Amino acid sequence: MDQATAVNRVRDGLMDDWKILENVFQLLQKDNTFCVDPQKWNKQKIVSFLQPDELKELINLKIRETEKCTLSEIEQICQSVIEYSVKTSHGRFHNQLFGQVDPFGMAGALVTEALNGSSYTYEVAPVFSLIETELIATVCRLAGYTDGDGIFGPGGSMSNMYGIVMARYKYAPEVKTSGMFGIRPLVLFTSEESHYSFVKASHWLGLGNDNCVAVRTNERGQMLLDDLEAKIMESKARGAQPFFVNCTAGTTVLGAFDDINGAADLAERHGLWLHVDACLGGAALLSHKHRSLIAGLERANSFAWNPHKTVGVPLQCSLFLTRESGELLQRCNSAEANYLFHQDKFYDVSYDTGNKSVQCGRKIDAFKFWLMLKARGYGQYGHLVDHAIDMGRLLEDKLRTRPDRFRLVLQKHEYSNVCFWYIPKAMRVTANKETSDWWTRLYTVAPKIKEKMAYSGSLMVGYSPLKARNLGNFFRMVFTCFPVLQSNELDFILDEIERLGEQIIV
Numbered sequence: 101m102d103q104a105t106a107v108n109r110v111r112d113g114l115m116d117d118w119k120i121l122e123n124v125f126q127l128l129q130k131d132n133t134f135c136v137d138p139q140k141w142n143k144q145k146i147v148s149f150l151q152p153d154e155l156k157e158l159i160n161l162k163i164r165e166t167e168k169c170t171l172s173e174i175e176q177i178c179q180s181v182i183e184y185s186v187k188t189s190h191g192r193f194h195n196q197l198f199g200q201v202d203p204f205g206m207a208g209a210l211v212t213e214a215l216n217g218s219s220y221t222y223e224v225a226p227v228f229s230l231i232e233t234e235l236i237a238t239v240c241r242l243a244g245y246t247d248g249d250g251i252f253g254p255g256g257s258m259s260n261m262y263g264i265v266m267a268r269y270k271y272a273p274e275v276k277t278s279g280m281f282g283i284r285p286l287v288l289f290t291s292e293e294s295h296y297s298f299v300k301a302s303h304w305l306g307l308g309n310d311n312c313v314a315v316r317t318n319e320r321g322q323m324l325l326d327d328l329e330a331k332i333m334e335s336k337a338r339g340a341q342p343f344f345v346n347c348t349a350g351t352t353v354l355g356a357f358d359d360i361n362g363a364a365d366l367a368e369r370h371g372l373w374l375h376v377d378a379c380l381g382g383a384a385l386l387s388h389k390h391r392s393l394i395a396g397l398e399r400a401n402s403f404a405w406n407p408h409k410t411v412g413v414p415l416q417c418s419l420f421l422t423r424e425s426g427e428l429l430q431r432c433n434s435a436e437a438n439y440l441f442h443q444d445k446f447y448d449v450s451y452d453t454g455n456k457s458v459q460c461g462r463k464i465d466a467f468k469f470w471l472m473l474k475a476r477g478y479g480q481y482g483h484l485v486d487h488a489i490d491m492g493r494l495l496e497d498k499l500r501t502r503p504d505r506f507r508l509v510l511q512k513h514e515y516s517n518v519c520f521w522y523i524p525k526a527m528r529v530t531a532n533k534e535t536s537d538w539w540t541r542l543y544t545v546a547p548k549i550k551e552k553m554a555y556s557g558s559l560m561v562g563y564s565p566l567k568a569r570n571l572g573n574f575f576r577m578v579f580t581c582f583p584v585l586q587s588n589e590l591d592f593i594l595d596e597i598e599r600l601g602e603q604i605i606v
Contacts, residue, residue, distance in 0.1 A: 116171070123175040133182055135190035136200060138583070145557030146193050147186045155184060186560070191583035192593075195560040197352070197380055200582040202412040204475040208468030209414040219252065219462040220454025222447055229451045232466040235473075239405070240421055242385045242478070244398025249429045250421035251456045252465045256379035257297035259404035259420040260346070262429075262458070264288060264301050266402060266422060267344045267373030269432040276432070280306055287311045287335045288344035291323035291358060292568045293351045295377055311340065317568055320510060321356030323347065325366060332370055344373045349394050349403075350381025353564050353576055354510060355517030357381055360396030376403035379418070381515055383410035383581075386482040390489055393514060398423070410488060410516065411481055412582040413469045430456045484581035488516040491579040495590050504528050505598060509566070509574055516579040519564075522549065522601050541606050543572025552600040559596045 101109075127133060135144045150158070159180050169177070187193065189200040212228070222229040232252060240248030253259045268275055272283060280286070286307055290298045292314040302312035313335065316327040332342045345367050347358040360376060367374040376397060378384075382405030384393040397403060402422040407413040422429055434455040454462065473481070495518045499506045505528070509519035522545055527538065546563035553559050562576045577593070579585070 120171055120174055123171065124178055127175070127178055127182060133187070135187045136203075136583070138191055138589075141191050144187070144190065146190045146560050147554065147557050148184055149554040149557065150184060158184070189582075191585070191589070192559045194577055194579070194593075195562045197406075197409045197578055197580075198412075198415065199578075199580040200412060201414045202472050202582055204472045205413045205468040208471035211471075212464040212467050215464075217464050219464050219466070220452065220457070220460060222449075222451040225464060228464045228467055229453060231470045232453060232464075233451060235466050235470050236419070236421065238473075238478075239385070239419060240423075243403065243421060243423075245421065245423040247425040248421055248423045249425070249427075249456070250419055251429065251453065252462070253418050253420050253457070254459070254463070255416050255418050256295070256377070256404055256406045257300065258458075259379070259406075259418045260295070260297045260375070260377055261301045261304070262420040263346075263373070263375035263402040263404065263422075264298075264305060264307075264344055265458075266424070266429060266432050267375065268305070270373065270424070270428065271341075271343045284339060284341040285311050286344075287313055287340045287342045288346065289313045289315055289328055289331060289342065289372075290346040290377075291315050291317050291321075291348055291351075293317050293321050293353065293356065293566075294323075294346060294348045295352055295379070297377075298346055317356070319569070320514070321351050321354035321568075323358040323363070325359060325362045328363070329366055329370075332366075332372075342370060342372055344375065347374065347376045347400070348381075349376050349378035349384070349397070350515050350517075352380065353517070353566055354519060355380065355513050355515030355578075357393045357514050360394065360400060362396075364396050364399035373402070374400045376400045378403050379406040380409050382406070383481075383485045384515075386411070386478050387485045387489075388479075388482045389486045390515075407469050410485060410580050411469075411472075412580060413472060416463075417465045417469050433458055481581065484584065487584065488579040488581055491585055491590065492516045492518050492577075494587060495577060495579075495593075498590055498594060502594065506594070509571065518577045518579075519566075519574050520577070521545065521574045522597050524601050524604065524606055527606060539572065543574075545601065545604065545606055546573040546575050548604040548606070549575075549597060549600050552603055556600065559593060559600075561593070561597070 131137065131140060132144055191200060193199055217225040217228055219225055219228060219232060236250040240250065253262060268286060288298065288302060288307065288311065299309055299312050302309050313331050315331060316324050318324055335342050345363055347360050347363045349357050364374055378394060381393060384390050401424060402420065404418065404420050406418045408415045408417040492513060496508060496512060499508055499520055505523055507521045507523065521542055523542065524545060527542065550563055563573050564576050565572050
């Protein structure tokens with residue numbers, strides 16, 4: 101087919117092609133797409149799991165130069181993708197740090213996708229630019245930043261990296277122009293149970309993984325400040341330059357919160373930038389009962405928060421916030437893109453936020469969160485955060501009523517994470533018979549039950565080891581604002597783990 105014929109065919113059929121949206125919207129409105137009705141969870145699978153080769157047989161993944169599918173065939177492809185995808189809004193999906201989405205957030209996500217804008221200039225995103233500015237100002241105020249700044253980024257790893265880059269720029273601004281040649285090695289410090297994004301950032305930013313120093317933690321997963329100070333002194337003694345400390349507010353596995361005030365005292369004493377990775381636990385900003393978990397956040401130079409985790413904003417929604425004023429964020433990340441960030445525009449160019457970002461094109465992630473807050477107010481989400489944490493404590497209580505079958509990793513967790521082992525009937529022995537071989541076998545239980553979960557589609561709960569404490573695999577249950585669970589659902593979770601657990605061989 102020649103070019104003219106091909107172009108004319110697309111042009112002539114384009115209005116009919118847009119009708120696919122009507123069909124897709126109908127698919128999205130079916131009960132088994134979102135699976136949000138608690139009355140139907142028993143009959144709806146979270147996933148119809150297939151191995152990769154089996155899935156390739158059911159969905160034609162090949163891409164060819166010439167394709168021609170009818171609207172009904174495209175609709176069938178979409179239906180198949182939905183059928184074999186994980187329904188993360190199913191009320192029994194507890195596999196990640198995120199879960200069911202807020203319907204108002206989903207509405208916002210649909211609007212932003214349909215408008216297909218980009219968050220770099222007011223010119224192309226006037227309403228969304230104002231919304232992002234207002235939302236950042238609100239979160240800064242909640243954090244206690246009197247003159248803060250911030251930007252939405254593509255996930256928590258990047259938001260944490262913003263903190264490192266900004267700290268490096270403040271300590272050594274010449275790095276932006278002349279690089280890191282000739283300066284002493286810059287060293288950052290983070291706990292051994294912190295997110296791996298700091299190790300990756302040390303590589304990406306040229307610091308080197310050896311200069312990302314892991315600080316020991318206590319039995320609750322919190323960073324030990326005496327070990328932090330000792331390692332800062334060790335770095336200075338070997339001729340390196342400490343410049344950055346990360347506190348974690350809600351570790352990935354245990355949900356532990358570091359002592360921000362204690363770390364702030366230490367950072368001020370040594371002249372270091374203090375960042376808080378609150379990607380998980382930042383929702384405590386909204387809490388009415390657990391705000392003390394992040395006491396001292398106002399003293400941090402910066403922090404990262406992912407509202408797509410506990411709060412239920414659709415993926416992705418991640419903020420980087422800083423209390424540093426004087427346009428430090430923009431000076432750190434700006435480049436002379438004269439074709440985009442003109443200074444002689446016909447409006448207030450202070451709303452052109454793109455120059456603060458490392459990205460050019462940037463998805464509009466603020467609107468869905470803003471729409472949720474407009475619908476409910478952040479006070480309502482504070483109650484939902486508290487409810488999620490309360491569900492964690494209730495699950496701990498329920499686990500303690502089944503001591504022969506379940507064992508907690510911590511007797512009391514700080515956040516909405518709950519970590520525990522299931523002990524199959526064949527392994528229930530007296531304490532003196534719990535040998536190292538017994539524990540080795542126990543560590544195989546969670547992965548085997550997880551496989552049963554996947555094939556049954558009835559429940560999804562994650563599992564993890566904890567290298568810092570030399571512990572093997574255990575279940576990690578994480579509660580989120582949505583679904584808004586009741587007590588009897590916790591009984592189902594434990595009963596289902598027991599049911600599946602008696603089907604495995606250990």
